Amino acid sequence: MSKEYLALLAAMALTSLAFADIEFADVDADKDGFVSVEESAAIPGLKEAWTDFDEDADGQLNEEEFTNYIDVAEPADRGG
Ligand SMILES: [Ca+2]
Ligand SMILES: [Ca+2]
Numbered sequence: 870m871s872k873e874y875l876a877l878l879a880a881m882a883l884t885s886l887a888f889a890d891i892e893f894a895d896v897d898a899d900k901d902g903f904v905s906v907e908e909s910a911a912i913p914g915l916k917e918a919w920t921d922f923d924e925d926a927d928g929q930l931n932e933e934e935f936t937n938y939i940d941v942a943e944p945a946d947r948g949g
Pocket of ligand 1: 900901908
């Protein structure tokens with residue numbers, strides 16, 4: 870468990886944002902198929918957790934990497 874994850878958990882505790890409502894296409898403001906660090910500023914905790922989710926370390930999140938973050942950050946209350 871990295872300190873980035875701890876920062877993520879802290880961010881999660883402070884926000885009631887509905888992660889399930891976040892769409893990759895909405896966050897990818899310039900529609901280049903990747904979420905940049907700048908674009909990630911709209912998502913609580915993502916910037917802090919960036920290096921954990923940018924698996925190929927290309928400095929951007931593709932849809933799979935981004936979805937991994939949403940799956941982790943989304944409150945784990947789905948299906949009890
Ligand atoms: Ca983009
Ligand atoms: Ca990447």
